[in-house]
Amino acid sequence: MGSAFALACAFFWAVAVILFKKAGESFSPIALNMYKSVVAMVLIGLTMLVMGIPFFPDVALRVWWILALSGLLGITLADIFYFSALNHLGAGMVAVVECLYLPSVLGFSYILLGERIGILGIIGSGLVLCAILVGAAVPLNDLKPGIIRKGPNLWGLWAGCLAMMFVALGIVIAKNVLDQVDVFWATFIRVTAGVIGLVPVVLCHPERMRFVRELKFSKAWFNALPATVSGNYIALVLWMAGMKYTTASRAAILNQMSTIFLFILATVWLKEKMTAQRLAAIVLAVAGAYLVIFNS
Template sequence: MQLFGILCSIGAALFWAMAVIMFKKSGDTLSPTALNLFKGVVTLMLLLPTLWLADVSLFPPHPATHWLRFGLSGLLGITLADNFFFMALKRLGAGLWAVVDCLYLPMVIVFSGIFLGESIGVKGMLGAACVVIAIMAGSYSGISLNRERRDLVIGLCFGLAAVGFLVISIIMVKPLLEDTSVLWASFVRILAGVSGLLIIAGFHPERATVMAVFKPSAVWKTALPAAIVGNYLAMLAWLAGFKFTLVAVAAILNQLSTIFTFILAAIFLKEPVTLPRLIATLLAVCGAVLAASV
């Protein structure tokens, strides 16, 4: 199952990379709250028949504390973290966001060591360093600072909040994942996350515009597949990775999403393959191999 966890973590990175390109296009049209709510509802609608087909009960005999922790994880990791992610992506662009996202890995390693007692050893630390350096090197050639200082500062704050809430949301439920169905855990997190977003949408000054996202439109051409790949598939793979392997190892492999984004952008968006990004890809692969061998 360790190998399965590694494959799931890599899969989550690939799914998310595919979705980022589509979310970036959708984010030019939709507000962060509208886009986040749309992908949450789509995922919830897909999870319900998935649970039925997999014969997983919606109301298993888990204690109330499990419901509360997974629910809080959804509020932090979906309602807050994902909203802050879209807000940061809109202000920073993909290049700068990739640099901010590098904080995800060291934060996971530190918090998993403090709260879960996990250790990835020297090879794991070297692998993590390789991946972080690779992402920073690859992102450097694509960074554009042609934006207002106010947008830059606010975007960085949103980015830090997104990463922080995401890390907390997985650390707090990792011990419970050992004896919990990934499908059920995903369902409770999404249900709580969507509930929180509906509350935000209810108080949103442009709530009519936010809710209009559910009317079929041209934006669905990118938003719908992005929601399926980047939320439904990516979240299932993401949680499965954390369940079946060490938190820090899963986090290292998750960070490959940026490298996959470089590759997919070159293939589908015809972005130039620069030397820094080529070196970054090779370095990230080496880091992933080191991490997977822990």
């Protein structure tokens, strides 16, 4: 069940990335982070009301603090850096930078949780990483003699790496308390902590009035709203559920399939050409995911 949640999360996040890239043309990273976090908090809160999930369950104060810290790391900090990387690098290069998420989770899980993934898990994670690198690499026939390509934006690369590190650390430190609480409540606390952490960032920022203008209703909402529903409501809840019902290492490997889903969606949705390179990446990723799911 945890593997199914993790794969479903990867799909819905891939949908969100396409829409977030479009929304990033109208929103700055901080404004977009505030927008999607507030909308996600409202949607999850309404879901809890409908399902009768208490907002103040009888859990230890330590659980509240761990989930709040997880939200500050994985939402406040990570998403600011992620959207900045998306704006500076574009979706293709970000797909390569996202490869850091998997080894980061594996490393933090080993250090903080003592998790082991076994030989099949190692092979499967390697195949998934290879698939992403193959799919996101520049095609050889595009490297024509005499053409000097502009190098990747250095700040974008740093921002993307920091984003993946904060996301990984944020979810790994929350792993042990997820077994004690409801998934929707845990997600709500993380998102709420993320919003609270963003408030002083917005208020103290010299461009705060610009953020207010960006958050006013506009056509940009038509991209940002469905992206938020897919990525920060559906995918976020599925991500937490995947982490709860399987190991952090296995969930992380399957979460990384979002890049492969992104290749497929770009072909179907954006009418991008399905190259032999991307097809090879999909085959490698599916093989890797299979090994991870059935790794004992």
